Amino acid sequence: MKQVFLNLSESELGPVFLTLDTLIQKIQSKDFSPIILLSGSMGAGKTTFVRNWFSRFSTKSQVNSPSFSLYNVYDSEQYRVYHFDLYRIQNPSEFEELGFEEIWGEDGISIIEWWEKATHLIPKAGRILIQIHFETLETRDYTIEWFEE
Numbered sequence: 001m002k003q004v005f006l007n008l009s010e011s012e013l014g015p016v017f018l019t020l021d022t023l024i025q026k027i028q029s030k031d032f033s034p035i036i037l038l039s040g041s042m043g044a045g046k047t048t049f050v051r052n053w054f055s056r057f058s059t060k061s062q063v064n065s066p067s068f069s070l071y072n073v074y075d076s077e078q079y080r081v082y083h084f085d086l087y088r089i090q091n092p093s094e095f096e097e098l099g100f101e102e103i104w105g106e107d108g109i110s111i112i113e114w115w116e117k118a119t120h121l122i123p124k125a126g127r128i129l130i131q132i133h134f135e136t137l138e139t140r141d142y143t144i145e146w147f148e149e
Contacts, residue, residue, distance in 0.1 A: 004144045007135055010045060010052070016130075016142050017053050023128050023146055024109065032126035033105050037115040040132035042087075045140060046113045049132060050083055066113075070098065080108035087114040095121055 004019050020036070027034045038046040051063040054074055061074035066085040074081040082103050095101065095118055104110045105123035115122060124147075131143040 001145055001147050006142045007139055008142060009139050010048060013049070013052060013142075016049075016144065017056065019144055020053065020128065020130070023144070027126045027128075030126075033107055034109045034126045034128060035105050035122060036109065036111040037122070037127060037129045038111060038113045038132065039116070039129065041134070044132045044134060046132060047085075049130070050081075050111055054079075054081060071100070071103075082108055082110045084110065084112045085114060086112065086117045089114075089117055092117075 006015055008016065024034045038049065040046050047063070047065040054061070054063050054076065057076035057078045059074060059076035061076070063074055063083070064072065066072040066083050067087060070086070070088070071082055071084040074083060084100060089095070089098075100118070101121045104112070104121070105126055112118070112122065127146065129143075129145040131141075131145075133141040133143075135141050
């Protein structure tokens with residue numbers, strides 16, 4: 001496992017985005033669909049991170065929290081992103097009804113908030129873990145972990 005740790009404000013996320021972009025390209029070059037797993041407490045900035053990262057790709061999609069819809073789909077010329085928020089899921093049996101595992105790792109890029117609720121269903125290939133922790137009101141700690149194959 002490889003890891004990068006950065007302490008940055010939300011306005012200076014270039015190094016995080018560059019690392020993420022590079023990892024996505026590596027995963028896609030191996031014919032996998034990337035699965036970005038976002039961890040962080042409520043209000044840590046997970047959806048803001050997704051919005052800022054994806055806005056760089058000339059999209060007309062409005063990136064917002066999928067808390068109530070459970071997932072949103074965003075398109076750009078470069079990527080199709082499936083953005084999931086599993087916070088409201090209480091019972092593992094709900095995943096069977098929702099069929100998310102038919103999307104994760106199968107097409108585009110999957111980004112999953114509160115992914116820990118579905119660890120057993122998420123493919124291991126193509127995973128990128130991003131942990132966001134409050135440092136101060138202005139800064140966050142970002143840890144990116146991935147496996148080299």
